[in-house]
Amino acid sequence: MKLWNLKRTIPAKKSAFLDVEPIYTFRGHVGAVLCVSMNPTGEQCYSGGVDGTVRVWNVPNSNIDPYDAYDPDVLSLTLSGHTDAVWGLAFHTQKPQLLSCSADGTVKLWSPGSKAPLLQSYAAEPAMGVPSSVDFVHEDCSHMVVAYTSGRCAVYDLETSKVVVQLESNQNVEGGAARDQLNCVVSHPTMPVTVAAHEDRHIRFYDNVTGKVVQAMVAHQDAVTSLAVDPNGLYLLSGSHDCSVRLWNLETKQCVQEITAHRKKSDESIHCVGFHPTKPYIASGGADALAKVFV
């Protein structure tokens, strides 16, 4: 896992873009790191990996010398609990809580700072499938939304672990084909809306209260892998295996910009997208080993 200081760029002769070198490399996971999250202050970051662990890291100062001595305390904590690959992480915007979902079929709630970090473990009914993505419901922080590989999606109450609303899915009950899979789900920062990215190229908007699909659109030419909502709730960013990143106006649901970024490796192209919390930057991470930042 690498940390970058975007202010430190390398002079390049003639280039449309700037080269940046990482300032810190976090090593700890055994095998691939699948998901990353940060706490709102940027002091800690969290990673989930194929090895089933979630690791809590203290983020080094941004002026650090990349070739400094090794400080083992950067790894603050290793949260073991999952028994299979951890695919999704979400950090609460107000409380120091972390949600993780794993291929072992469970979603876990952690409080990384406390003595017994694992607060609760949620296992869904087998019919729902394996969780693929998770997010806190921003507009009601006692809820979380979980998306499954079966294409189903539900909002749960964090305390009772009960399903509050099952979001409508138009897939067959027995379906479960790979095409139906839900890859990513994000909660709108202010409205009771959940946005979901599907393997079948669609992005669907769900009303959290009724559970119904408010709008569905064919967003890309291949599976939509990742979503991000800007902090103001005005724009949606989507990344897809069709090698493009698209920016959408959330009110009109129109695509305002499309950027072709990243090359394909096997059948994968873009794995994740994100907004900067305060600056007008968007970023994408791809299977071609590149992370790109766009202004």
Added chain:
Amino acid sequence: MTEAPIIRRNRPGTKQADFYGWPDELFEEMDSTLAVQQFIQQMVRRNPAAVDAILTAPEQQDEGVWKYEHLRQFCMELNGLAVKLQLGCQPDTCTQMTATEQWIFLCAAHKTPKECSAIDYTRHTLDGAACLLNSNKYFPSRVSIRESSVSKLGSVCRRVYRIFAHAYFHHRQLFDEFESETHLCRRFTTFVTKYGLMTKENLNVPILEDQAPAEESEA
């Protein structure tokens, strides 16, 4: 059920045991600029111990690109050894980067070479190698490698090799654990020997039982 096209993706929710669960692809059929990396990774997954098969280039493959992609892959896989060393290699016991008693290796990642502790040497060398192999200045393209940049590969190999050597001589158990899973040292030694990227005297880990005595003179 109609035959679905094979889509080679690890979708979210894939279990660790099911990763890369797709059929192998022929090199000629790989339609990507990253085909060489895909091909090498596929070969390694199929059998990490089949060192010679992994290192055999497809016909008409550009040798510079082949060497570059392999070195990228080695640096990536060596992170596994670095993670093990982070636990076992303490800066107060391994204060310097050494293998056998003869040499102390200075870390080249700094403005002036520095006597880093072994764990710092390992981390800096791997980070530095990643930066170099990714730098647009020396390797702007992954599809063709400049002649002038090919020489950089040799010095990266030399520094990276020392990580194996230190682990072998000072952290034998960690080395053996890692090697039995990945066969990385054997593959690396065979790789640098095959492509003449390092001289024999520097290869001090006795990993190849059938190491033939050097015939040709070393450059």
